[in-house]
Amino acid sequence: MGLDIMDLLGGPAVPTTIPSPSMGINSGMGGMNLGLGATSPHTASPHATSPQMSAQTSTPTSPQPGSNAFTGYNKQGVTIVFEAAKQPGAPQNTVVQATYTNANGFPLNNFSLQAAVPKHLKIQMAPPSGNAVPASNGGKVTQLIRIQNSEHGSKPIVLRLKIDYVGQNGPVSDMADVNFPAGL
Secondary structure (H helix, E strand, O other): OOOOOHHHHOOOOOOOOOOOOOOEEEEEEOOEEEEEEOOOOOOOOOOOOOOOOOEEEEOOOOOOOOOOEEEEEEEOOEEEEEEEEEEOOEEEEEEEEEEEEEOOOOOEEEEEEEEEEOOOEEEEEOOOOOOOEOOOOOOOEEEEEEEEEOOOOOOOOEEEEEEEEEEOOEEEEEEEEEEOOOOO
């Protein structure tokens, strides 16, 4: 099965092989590493009848005092919070727990999140805790993401997300750029 991941990067579509969700791979396309996994909600127009695509850039909100948690995506009832921590003795390695919640009155089914990163980053995404995000903030889906920054201290962590799910009115697809706070 092929994947038009270059659509994530704004380039021409080039089919690639889909790896297992827990693998991080280097795409060899546009200098981006691809992490493929499932999880992450987003809602487009509530009246959508066909797959929709929009793009958004997200600058994180301020982390809570004493934590590195920030909201990386918050759109039409779907929120993704990233909580990041450095591995002791390895400042280039960041472990992130992504938490997906849904304030809509309907669940988000077949939820999946794909992430692309620049060449200086390597990403591994563990399988998510589920593929349906419960309605009305009645639960959450979590996913562990590991990021290695070969240029820690000089280049930041940035992710380009592709979020897909089936909502009340059918399939929804969205893209968003997430810029992690400095120092991570």
